[in-house]
Amino acid sequence: MGKRFSAQFFFILILSLNPVSSSHQLTLRMSGQPLMSETGPVKLECQSNKHGFMDFGVFWFRQRKATKSPESILFLSPTSKSTYSDTSDYRHFKASKGTTTFSLEIDPFGEKDQGIYYCMINKNSILYISPGISLYYPAVTTPEPTTTTVSRTRDPELGDPKDCSPTASSSENGFLGIPCDVFIWGPLMGLCCGLLLALTITAILLCKGTRRRHCRCKHVPLKEKPAAQTQRPCRLA
Structure with a gap:
């Protein structure tokens, strides 16, 4: 020392x-x-x-x-x-x-x-x-963690979009502002129309089956009818 x-x-x-x-x-x-x-x-x-x-x-x-x-x-x-x-x-x-x-x-x-x-x-x-x-030893730099983003693309054969999340430009191309609105609302609207048509046909058939027949001719009592008068046929309405 x-x-x-x-x-x-x-x-x-x-x-x-x-x-x-x-x-x-x-x-x-x-x-x-x-x-x-x-x-x-x-x-x-x-x-x-x-x-x-x-x-x-x-x-x-x-x-x-x-x-x-x-x-x-x-x-x-x-x-x-x-x-x-x-x-x-x-x-x-x-x-x-x-x-x-x-x-x-x-x-x-x-x-x-x-x-x-x-x-x-x-x-x-x-x-x-x-x-x-x-x-001095060279400074050791720690690399910053990188975030990997997965891009979802359309299937080239089926044309089915793989991403249904809203995007900034989806309001210009979609009905509700999402890329896959056609594939959601199209089949749903077709199903509703089919159900409505089936209900209409069923209602028409039921109405025809329960419809009552009415006679429009005027009935004359038998005592008041003339002897030579023949009975007129009834026309069904």
């Missing part, structure tokens, strides 16, 4: 006392495969666009997402000796020095290692800080 506190204090002291130059002197990039959700090695390369920077040491530090100030990871001396701010947290970090670049390898890279990384070189009491590079 004391070593980590002294390293953080030393890092803050350098930032406060030494002037900081433009970050265009250093470039920082990640080499290798893009960052995925699986843990694996991640390698960062810090390079200068001017000569003479490789004779100095390099500082590596990181700013986590939930923190406001950066934290020191390690310092690589000009003789390629690494000094960690906390050995237990950064033991999977390995710094190296090449002919033109400084490298930092994180193996394996886990969720706790996500953040914005920087490299810094102290040259002649002037600090050169690189632009930050963000190392």
